[in-house]
Amino acid sequence: MPDINASVGKDAVNKSDDVFIVQRLLNERGFRCGTPDGVCGSRTRDAIVAFQRGFMHKPDGRVDPGGSSMKRLNQPGKPVTTEGGSLTRLVPKPERSTINSGLVAVNNTLMTQIFGKPREDYSEECQPVTNAVLKRNMTSASVGPFKVTGMTQAVRSLGEIMPEIQRLQPDVYAALGTAGMLCCRWVRGSTTSISNHSWGTAIDLKLNGVLDARGNNQVQYGLTLIAPIFNRFGWYWGAGFTTEDAMHFEAGRALVESWRPT
Amino acid sequence: MNFVSLALACGLLACSGAAGNTDRSAATQPSPGLGPNLPNAPAAAAEPVLAAAQPTAAAPEEAKAVGPAAAVSCTFSALERFEGRTVKWEGECPGGKADGKGVLRAYPKAGSADKVVLIFFGTLERGDAKIGVIETPDGFMAGEFKQGKLQDSEDPNVTIRAFKVATEAATLVSERLKAAGNAASSAFYAKKAQTLQQQMD
Numbered sequence: 515m516p517d518i519n520a521s522v523g524k525d526a527v528n529k530s531d532d533v534f535i536v537q538r539l540l541n542e543r544g545f546r547c548g549t550p551d552g553v554c555g556s557r558t559r560d561a562i563v564a565f566q567r568g569f570m571h572k573p574d575g576r577v578d579p580g581g582s583s584m585k586r587l588n589q590p591g592k593p594v595t596t597e598g599g600s601l602t603r604l605v606p607k608p609e610r611s612t613i614n615s616g617l618v619a620v621n622n623t624l625m626t627q628i629f630g631k632p633r634e635d636y637s638e639e640c641q642p643v644t645n646a647v648l649k650r651n652m653t654s655a656s657v658g659p660f661k662v663t664g665m666t667q668a669v670r671s672l673g674e675i676m677p678e679i680q681r682l683q684p685d686v687y688a689a690l691g692t693a694g695m696l697c698c699r700w701v702r703g704s705t706t707s708i709s710n711h712s713w714g715t716a717i718d719l720k721l722n723g724v725l726d727a728r729g730n731n732q733v734q735y736g737l738t739l740i741a742p743i744f745n746r747f748g749w750y751w752g753a754g755f756t757t758e759d760a761m762h763f764e765a766g767r768a769l770v771e772s773w774r775p776t
Numbered sequence: 777m778n779f780v781s782l783a784l785a786c787g788l789l790a791c792s793g794a795a796g797n798t799d800r801s802a803a804t805q806p807s808p809g810l811g812p813n814l815p816n817a818p819a820a821a822a823e824p825v826l827a828a829a830q831p832t833a834a835a836p837e838e839a840k841a842v843g844p845a846a847a848v849s850c851t852f853s854a855l856e857r858f859e860g861r862t863v864k865w866e867g868e869c870p871g872g873k874a875d876g877k878g879v880l881r882a883y884p885k886a887g888s889a890d891k892v893v894l895i896f897f898g899t900l901e902r903g904d905a906k907i908g909v910i911e912t913p914d915g916f917m918a919g920e921f922k923q924g925k926l927q928d929s930e931d932p933n934v935t936i937r938a939f940k941v942a943t944e945a946a947t948l949v950s951e952r953l954k955a956a957g958n959a960a961s962s963a964f965y966a967k968k969a970q971t972l973q974q975q976m977d
Contacts, residue, residue: 602914638940640933660930693918693976694932702976711932718935718976723926724915725935728975734914761915 515588517579523562524575528554536577539587540565545682545742556615560742563612567605567738573612601689601736602721607758608738614745614754617766624767625713628774632698632712640697643714647775652696652714659687664695664714667773668765672717675747679740686736691720693761716764726761733760748772850874852903855924857894857910857917858882865900866949873903877945879965880905897942897972907934909942909972916975918942936976943973 520527522536530552537550540561547561559575566573566583577583633644643649654663658676662669680687696714701707710716718725721736733753737760741751748769752762765773852865852874862885867878880896898908898921905921918938920927929935950965 600914604914639936662930691928692930693935694930697932697936699936702974718932723917723928724912725918725975726915727971729971 517584517588518577519579521579522554522558522577524559526554526576533558536562536587543587557746560612560615560745563608564738564742567608567735572606572609575612600722601686601739602724602734604732605735605738607731607733607753607760608741610754613741614750614766617745617748617750617768619750619755620710620715620764620767620770622708625708625710625715625770628770629713632708636698636700636708636712638699638702640694640699640711643696643698643712648713659690660692662692662695662717664717665773668695668715671747671749671765671769675744675749678743678747682743683736683739686721686739689721689736691723693718693720693725710764715770716762718761719763720761728759728761729757731758733758737761852880852900853905853924855880855882855896855905855910855921856926857912858896860885861894862886866952867900867945871902874900875902876900877941877948879945879949895968897945897968898938899941899945907938907941908945909938911968916972918975939972939975943969946972 516535516539518529518532518535520529520532522528522532533554534550534552537547537552537558540547540558541550543565545561545565547558562577562583563573563575565587566575569582569586577587629648630645632648633641635641643652648665651666652663653666653669654661655669655673656662657669657672658680662672664672676687676690679690695711695717697709697711699709699712701709711718719737721734724734726734726737737751737753741753741763744751744763748766749763750766752759752764755762850865850869851872852863855863858880861882864881864883865874865878866881867874868876877899880900882894882896884890884892892913895911896905896908897911899906905924907920908918910917910926916939917926918935919929920934920938946965946969950962950969953965954962
């Protein structure tokens with residue numbers, strides 16, 4: 515079994531050969547950190563943290579020679595997604611610094627400035643988009659495990675994310691469902707703030723038909739496995755909100771900016 | 777209409793107060809307490825819990841009153857995940873069928889190491905679940921139900937409506953328990969109502 519000579523990851527020694535070994539093992543276990551290159555960048559550190567969430571309450575982002583993380587990386591043939599129980603088992607909400615790296619969530623002001631208001635009035639229930647320009651840019655399509663209706667660019671992006679989830683986390687892919695994408699309405703309890711779902715750039719996910727409970731600072735394990743994949747495509751994970759909302763994924767600011775109408 | 781609180785073994789065929797040491801008359805009284813297994817749930821007072829007569833069939837079946845004349849008979853169809861459990865309905869029972877907004881609580885099987893109580897908040901129509909939310913240890917299953925099974929839907933309005941109805945059901949039960957003088961249980965369901973209301977965005 516391969517082992518490393520010195521630590522790899524956050525605040526670690528990060529010798530090139532050691533980093534290469536860890537990167538290869540992470541990739542083999544579905545925690546993608548790109549082509550192994552011996553350089554411990556943010557993607558590798560994020561992959562270590564995502565891997566550790568499966569068995570550590572507080573991932574430290576570091577793999578030590580002979581340590582528990584290294585031993586688990588070397589465990590052959592054991593599907594990561596079934597370690598410790600089901601995909602929906604709850605684990606502590608990840609530290610904010612370990613998720614959504616380099617990503618910023620959008621807000622109503624930005625979305626309105628870029629795309630305009632989806633409609634003039636809102637309620638607690640989903641209502642149709644009436645903004646003619648936005649409406650023309652809405653699409654309904656299958657993205658793999660389910661069908662969605664949303665902004666064309668966002669639907670297309672999901673169509674790229676889902677095959678990657680299928681490739682890297684097939685157990686999670688098989689369990690995925692959605693509670694919906696496009697939904698023009700107020701944020702719950704507000705009459706001034708519009709839900710980010712209103713522009714069709716956010717989606718709520720289910721695992722095995724179960725929605726993660728919002729605001730309890732615990733998240734379904736399976737969501738922690740796919741969050742890094744969403745992040746890589748520029749989507750922000752709602753576990754990073756002030757009120758934890760782990761079922762929620764939305765296009766991040768940079769991605770939305772890239773969709774700005776010309 | 778009497779707002780009844782009855783315990784039935786899901787899929788089971790007995791609905792009376794006469795099993796073992798249960799109190800038949802208690803079947804018509806408001807629920808005095810809750811199961812012991814939910815975190816922060818108030819201590820449960822004795823309440824009528826009926827033993828299963830026989831294992832449930834695979835298909836959802838209607839629980840029906842049999843045996844000595846029951847003080848109240850109330851029937852409803854089995855709900856997915858509730859099979860084999862003792863189930864208690866908190867809600868109206870017009871014409872002998874569970875109906876309207878209320879709560880179904882499914883207690884662990886007798887002798888099981890599983891201590892989890894599952895709760896359905898929502899609407900039953902003549903014994904059949906129509907729309908609502910099942911609370912599980914890992915989260916919520918929300919939407920419309922048909923023959924006891926949650927229907928798959930990608931329409932966000934279905935989920936939003938389900939949580940709205942679930943919130944109303946939890947609130948209704950909370951108010952009823954408060955009126956019955958059960959402050960602790962009332963507070964429990966009021967908290968549930970708040971959680972359900974805040975789930976979607």
